[in-house]
Amino acid sequence: MRAVGGARRYNPSRRLAQTLYEQDVKGEQAIAVAQGSIALLAIFAYGETHALSGLLSWGTLALGALIVSSVLRWFLTKRKELPERLLDALNVFDVLAVLSLIWIYHADVDSPGSIIIRPPAFAILLLIVTVRAWRLHPRPIAIAGLVALAGWSMFICLAPLLSTSAAAASDVRSYLAALFNLPASELVRILSLAGLVLILVGGAYKARRILGRAAHAADYGEALEAAQQHLQESTRAREQAEAALAALDRRDAELSEQNRLFNAALENMTQGLCMFDEDQKLLVCNDRYIQIYGLSKELAKRGTPFRKIVESRIENGLYDGGDPAAYLEERLASAREAVRNTRLHELGDGRVIAITHEPMQGGGWVATHDDVTELRRIEAKLSHLARHDALTDLPNRVQLRERMDQALIGDALEGSQLVVLLFEIDRFKEVNDTFGPSIGDALLQAVAQRLRRRLDGVDMVARVGGDEFAVLQLTNEPAKAADALVKRVHAVLGTSFDIDDQSVTISVSVGVAVGPADGKDPDELLKAADLALNRAKKDGPGNSRFFERELDERVRARHKLEQDMRVGLRESQFELYYQPQLNLADNEIAGFEALLRWNHPERGVISPVEFVGLAEDTGFIVQLGEWALREACQEAASWPKNVRVAVNLSVAQFRSGHVRQSVIQALGASSLSPSRLELEITESVLMQEGTEVADALGRLQDLGIGISLDDFGTGFSSLGYLTRIRFDKIKIDKHFISELRDEPNSALAVLRSVVALSKSLGITTVAEGIETKEQLERVRAEGCDEAQGFYVGRPVTAREVATLLSRQRPRRQRQSRAS
Numbered sequence: 001m002r003a004v005g006g007a008r009r010y011n012p013s014r015r016l017a018q019t020l021y022e023q024d025v026k027g028e029q030a031i032a033v034a035q036g037s038i039a040l041l042a043i044f045a046y047g048e049t050h051a052l053s054g055l056l057s058w059g060t061l062a063l064g065a066l067i068v069s070s071v072l073r074w075f076l077t078k079r080k081e082l083p084e085r086l087l088d089a090l091n092v093f094d095v096l097a098v099l100s101l102i103w104i105y106h107a108d109v110d111s112p113g114s115i116i117i118r119p120p121a122f123a124i125l126l127l128i129v130t131v132r133a134w135r136l137h138p139r140p141i142a143i144a145g146l147v148a149l150a151g152w153s154m155f156i157c158l159a160p161l162l163s164t165s166a167a168a169a170s171d172v173r174s175y176l177a178a179l180f181n182l183p184a185s186e187l188v189r190i191l192s193l194a195g196l197v198l199i200l201v202g203g204a205y206k207a208r209r210i211l212g213r214a215a216h217a218a219d220y221g222e223a224l225e226a227a228q229q230h231l232q233e234s235t236r237a238r239e240q241a242e243a244a245l246a247a248l249d250r251r252d253a254e255l256s257e258q259n260r261l262f263n264a265a266l267e268n269m270t271q272g273l274c275m276f277d278e279d280q281k282l283l284v285c286n287d288r289y290i291q292i293y294g295l296s297k298e299l300a301k302r303g304t305p306f307r308k309i310v311e312s313r314i315e316n317g318l319y320d321g322g323d324p325a326a327y328l329e330e331r332l333a334s335a336r337e338a339v340r341n342t343r344l345h346e347l348g349d350g351r352v353i354a355i356t357h358e359p360m361q362g363g364g365w366v367a368t369h370d371d372v373t374e375l376r377r378i379e380a381k382l383s384h385l386a387r388h389d390a391l392t393d394l395p396n397r398v399q400l401r402e403r404m405d406q407a408l409i410g411d412a413l414e415g416s417q418l419v420v421l422l423f424e425i426d427r428f429k430e431v432n433d434t435f436g437p438s439i440g441d442a443l444l445q446a447v448a449q450r451l452r453r454r455l456d457g458v459d460m461v462a463r464v465g466g467d468e469f470a471v472l473q474l475t476n477e478p479a480k481a482a483d484a485l486v487k488r489v490h491a492v493l494g495t496s497f498d499i500d501d502q503s504v505t506i507s508v509s510v511g512v513a514v515g516p517a518d519g520k521d522p523d524e525l526l527k528a529a530d531l532a533l534n535r536a537k538k539d540g541p542g543n544s545r546f547f548e549r550e551l552d553e554r555v556r557a558r559h560k561l562e563q564d565m566r567v568g569l570r571e572s573q574f575e576l577y578y579q580p581q582l583n584l585a586d587n588e589i590a591g592f593e594a595l596l597r598w599n600h601p602e603r604g605v606i607s608p609v610e611f612v613g614l615a616e617d618t619g620f621i622v623q624l625g626e627w628a629l630r631e632a633c634q635e636a637a638s639w640p641k642n643v644r645v646a647v648n649l650s651v652a653q654f655r656s657g658h659v660r661q662s663v664i665q666a667l668g669a670s671s672l673s674p675s676r677l678e679l680e681i682t683e684s685v686l687m688q689e690g691t692e693v694a695d696a697l698g699r700l701q702d703l704g705i706g707i708s709l710d711d712f713g714t715g716f717s718s719l720g721y722l723t724r725i726r727f728d729k730i731k732i733d734k735h736f737i738s739e740l741r742d743e744p745n746s747a748l749a750v751l752r753s754v755v756a757l758s759k760s761l762g763i764t765t766v767a768e769g770i771e772t773k774e775q776l777e778r779v780r781a782e783g784c785d786e787a788q789g790f791y792v793g794r795p796v797t798a799r800e801v802a803t804l805l806s807r808q809r810p811r812r813q814r815q816s817r818a819s
């Protein structure tokens with residue numbers, strides 16, 4: 001081991017070695033920096049005081065060598081271990097370089113007495129030796145000091161020879177004196193150099209000892225701390241070992257419990273489970289696996305070859321019934337497959353087993369065997385239900401569309417055409433209402449059974465929903481075949497059905513379409529048949545109609561009209577006209593009836609007859625009626641306070657349940673007095689079931705709003721309406737007014753009866769459809785209170801209403817002055 005500062009040898013600790021190494025590196029780097037800086041300063045000073053010459057180039061070379069040595073020393077400190085031998089050589093080299101520089105400097109001084117060595121040269125030598133102390137190591141100081149002492153001593157001996165003979169001849173006495181005094185004068189410098197070296201070596205040694213003691217103290221503290229830490233770690237290790245043993249005990253208990261649960265789960269699985277190794281020998285199987293294939297206990301033992309188990313299945317007939325050898329090879333091959341798969345196997349007894357094969361790493365496999373026989377039956381039943389009607393077991397709309405898709409393919413038609421019959425049972429709702437839903441369901445089942453049994457020769461009979469059925473037939477003569485098929489359907493279903501001691505007779509309405517002429521896909525063809533069916537139903541029960549393009553055009557036009565109505569309301573295309581109602585007692589306008597008009601941008605003014613029915617069918621009449629109510633109230637608010645406005649309400653508005661709210665909002669927005677508003681309803685509104693309509697009308701009357709019964713005397717007029725609802729006004733239909741003639745006359749008798757009945761009930765009567773003066777005078781004579789019609793006044797715009805009322809005002813004033 002390396003001695004520390006020349007002291008006794010001992011094994012340094014790792015910390016001490018690291019500390020000393022770090023100090024050595026820093027010291028060597030400091031030496032390199034200081035030495036290089038000294039050389040650079042010397043080059044600068046030497047160049048400033050001397051001209052460039054041969055000697056100058058030698059001095060510069062010596063200083064450059066010193067710089068190169070410093071750079072080399074710096075790079076040597078980058079190694080993991082300091083190369084002491086190379087550093088020692090550099091120390092020797094550095095001192096020799098300085099001595100060479102002194103030699104060159106002394107030789108360059110060409111003057112008498114030059115034998116005397118200049119003090120600056122010795123100072124540089126001392127400085128070079130002194131910087132070795134920065135490493136805090138005696139060795140580099142001692143080596144540099146010894147080389148410096150030896151070199152300086154040699155230089156003293158050789159210095160006289162540097163003086164030229166010319167210098168000695170010119171001043172012999174001075175030369176001899178200097179030569180005699182040289183050893184004595186330089187001895188002081190040698191002794192000072194030796195003393196400096198000894199002092200630096202001793203200081204470095206002590207400093208290194210102090211550094212070593214500090215490192216040892218740190219090592220001792222660390223050792224003590226490490227011992228305490230080791231003791232703590234030992235304690236923790238003991239505790240961890242005890243905890244690990246306890247955990248191991250718990251783990252053993254858990255594993256035992258898991259094994260118990262695993263065995264319980266294995267034996268209670270609904271699927272059979274088996275595991276085989278890479279040699280196709282049984283490792284484990286559960287009881288369910290044994291039950292599925294009826295294996296003996298011998299075959300269920302560990303190590304049984306898979307081949308024997310499959311051969312046992314074949315012996316028991318538990319395979320697909322084909323070639324036994326082929327089945328055996330197929331099962332053995334599937335066992336060798338390296339990918340997960342699931343296959344269905346039908347056994348000889350009809351059971352279906354789903355086998356899932358799962359390969360294991362390193363060979364072998366795990367397989368589950370699930371008896372899915374019942375599941376397959378359920379799937380088959382669900383598949384049947386998905387494509388068949390649950391009530392009648394006929395094909396449903398899904399299967400009907402599939403069959404139509406197949407039939408409409410060009411290759412399948414081959415010149416044939418597809419006849420589609422769509423028919424409904426007429427008044428089927430009455431059957432349900434009369435006999436109950438159970439009889440209705442039984443009737444549908446009986447119809448399906450009769451069609452299935454007696455309507456032979458067709459491609460399909462299907463129930464498409466409710467009481468609607470469809471029949472498909474491919475034929476080369478569609479017109480003839482369709483006509484014959486319609487007659488057969490009427491004949492098959494024309495006789496009565498005996499259901500639960502009830503005899504039910506039905507008729508059907510039939511719509512016919514032929515593909516691909518009337519439609520190239522199922523949706524289009526069914527739509528065509530449905531349009532024909534709707535037309536047949538309008539013609540009355542028991543009718544049949546073939547599809548015509550006009551029907552489709554009408555439906556398209558109806559659809560476009562519906563869209564145009566919605567756009568028209570949004571774009572303010574609708575307008576209210578007002579027809580005056582004349583008070584027959586004073587010949588004054590008592591009010592106006594608001595009549596709806598549509599200013600279509602393409603078709604011009606459209607009469608309500610063309611769009612009100614469609615608006616009621618689509619429910620759009622609710623929005624349209626609310627708009628008309630708001631608009632009429634807003635306009636009437638500007639009329640004289642004795643002039644009323646009448647607005648019609650539809651059945652759909654009452655069904656919406658918002659009539660009262662809509663009326664209140666319209667009155668509030670316009671500030672119109674409720675007593676100036678009349679709401680007209682027809683008998684169709686009163687035919688709604690329940691008391692909702694009567695209750696709604698009563699709540700409106702409680703607000704002070706008048707209620708009028710429009711078109712009285714038509715439809716299903718009933719005097720019971722007059723007792724259930726207290727009408728404020730009855731409007732006698734124009735049909736009776738147009739037929740008024742001389743007595744005896746039935747229309748006149750009805751008019752007189754209605755007027756008399758209304759007077760007895762305190763109800764105002766209005767005669768509608770007054771087109772002549774004679775009709776006006778006749779209804780006045782019969783006691784009617786008000787009249788309305790073209791003779792009284794045609795419907796006018798809101799602006800023209802103001803003109804009419806302005807004309808009436810001066811006439812009233814003249815009559816007032818005359819009276």
